[in-house]
Amino acid sequence: MNPRAMPADRLAQQIAFLLEADKLKTVIRRTPLVDASRRENSAEHSWHLVLAAMILREHAAADVDLPRVIEMLAVHDLVEIDAGDTFAYDATHQLTKDDREAAAADRLFPMLPPDQAKRLRALWEEFEAGETPDARFASALDRLQPLLQNAGARGGSWRDYDVNRGQVLRRMAPIESALPAAWPIVLKIVEDFCASGVLRREQQ
Amino acid sequence: MNPRAMPADRLAQQIAFLLEADKLKTVIRRTPLVDASRRENSAEHSWHLVLAAMILREHAAADVDLPRVIEMLAVHDLVEIDAGDTFAYDATHQLTKDDREAAAADRLFPMLPPDQAKRLRALWEEFEAGETPDARFASALDRLQPLLQNAGARGGSWRDYDVNRGQVLRRMAPIESALPAAWPIVLKIVEDFCASGVLRREQQ
Numbered sequence: 001m002n003p004r005a006m007p008a009d010r011l012a013q014q015i016a017f018l019l020e021a022d023k024l025k026t027v028i029r030r031t032p033l034v035d036a037s038r039r040e041n042s043a044e045h046s047w048h049l050v051l052a053a054m055i056l057r058e059h060a061a062a063d064v065d066l067p068r069v070i071e072m073l074a075v076h077d078l079v080e081i082d083a084g085d086t087f088a089y090d091a092t093h094q095l096t097k098d099d100r101e102a103a104a105a106d107r108l109f110p111m112l113p114p115d116q117a118k119r120l121r122a123l124w125e126e127f128e129a130g131e132t133p134d135a136r137f138a139s140a141l142d143r144l145q146p147l148l149q150n151a152g153a154r155g156g157s158w159r160d161y162d163v164n165r166g167q168v169l170r171r172m173a174p175i176e177s178a179l180p181a182a183w184p185i186v187l188k189i190v191e192d193f194c195a196s197g198v199l200r201r202e203q204q
Numbered sequence: 205m206n207p208r209a210m211p212a213d214r215l216a217q218q219i220a221f222l223l224e225a226d227k228l229k230t231v232i233r234r235t236p237l238v239d240a241s242r243r244e245n246s247a248e249h250s251w252h253l254v255l256a257a258m259i260l261r262e263h264a265a266a267d268v269d270l271p272r273v274i275e276m277l278a279v280h281d282l283v284e285i286d287a288g289d290t291f292a293y294d295a296t297h298q299l300t301k302d303d304r305e306a307a308a309a310d311r312l313f314p315m316l317p318p319d320q321a322k323r324l325r326a327l328w329e330e331f332e333a334g335e336t337p338d339a340r341f342a343s344a345l346d347r348l349q350p351l352l353q354n355a356g357a358r359g360g361s362w363r364d365y366d367v368n369r370g371q372v373l374r375r376m377a378p379i380e381s382a383l384p385a386a387w388p389i390v391l392k393i394v395e396d397f398c399a400s401g402v403l404r405r406e407q408q
Contacts, residue, residue, distance in 0.1 A: 055316070
């Protein structure tokens with residue numbers, strides 16, 4: 001691409017996209033802040049995952065491209081601007097998640113110049129597919145950070161939504177394979193919250 | 205460093221740091237969201253700058269190392285956890301900013317393992333010094349994004365705090381040198397807000 005081709009239009013498109021992205025700050029997730037003062041939004045969550053990637057990269061099970069992981073995390077929730085946050089343990093809402101998010105991607109990414117729209121959408125799709133080492137590591141961070149915040153906030157979204165141990169462990173599975181050093185921490189948190197009665201054990 | 209040296213302690217330190225970093229979500233800046241519904245916090249602001257770096261990098265006046273810029277932006281406001289956000293146009297509070305932030309850096313970064321503490325502190329210091337191409341581009345983004353949000357929110361922090369045109373233009377100067385393509389946009393926004401009476405022109 002010739003960068004002198006309509007630079008003003010290109011910059012105007014980019015700025016319009018950045019202004020639209022501001023709306024991610026208004027998408028409220030189920031996860032509480034560590035101090036339990038309020039629930040977090042998807043923009044600050046995305047920042048936290050970028051920081052977590054920088055700090056925890058050395059524990060990734062596979063060789064990952066940190067700059068790609070970080071860019072993936074920065075865009076991984078943008079579709080929630082239209083689709084909203086879909087609670088991990090809401091099975092009904094999960095059924096429509098893919099369609100709602102694909103429609104959001106169709107609207108949001110094309111606000112950018114075509115080359116950037118294509119690149120960011122590909123990063124988001126790679127994250128959603130969860131198959132590459134970069135996506136698997138990103139996904140593990142996206143599971144671990146809310147778990148840590150829930151634990152800090154003494155149960156948080158588990159306490160509010162009657163979640164059981166098996167659901168949490170299935171949700172956390174990407175950590176076991178992509179960030180194995182953190183798996184004992186996950187197991188300990190889950191067992192502690194079962195012991196205190198916040199997390200139900202499965203029906204036996 | 206041998207990664208097998210006390211991995212549990214190292215991971216525990218890293219997780220404690222990530223939990224402490226959660227507090228950045230409670231540091232409230234003067235800048236409003238674009239929809240003017242509330243003021244933004246420093247964590248979601250940091251995410252927005254990471255996204256802006258990805259999108260606007262092609263307009264950087266100098267050759268920049270995007271992954272470094274992004275990591276710099278992810279940590280650039282961490283010291284505000286202790287030091288608070290210092291409003292750009294509060295001259296009195298600005299006088300004590302460096303001391304407050306250095307004390308915060310002395311407490312926060314050493315929560316990490318020494319190699320990471322050193323690296324992140326160096327990135328923050330480079331941002332604050334504002335002398336390298338990476339820091340200058342990061343700083344330009346840190347000036348541009350709040351300007352765009354203020355403009356979107358019809359004046360925002362300028363309207364609330366009686367700021368004048370010269371103050372804003374001096375504050376925005378890093379954009380002129382490090383992100384020159386955006387400078388005409390800055391000038392137009394400032395002139396529009398002078399014309400509508402939100403920004404005072406300097407005493408003449």
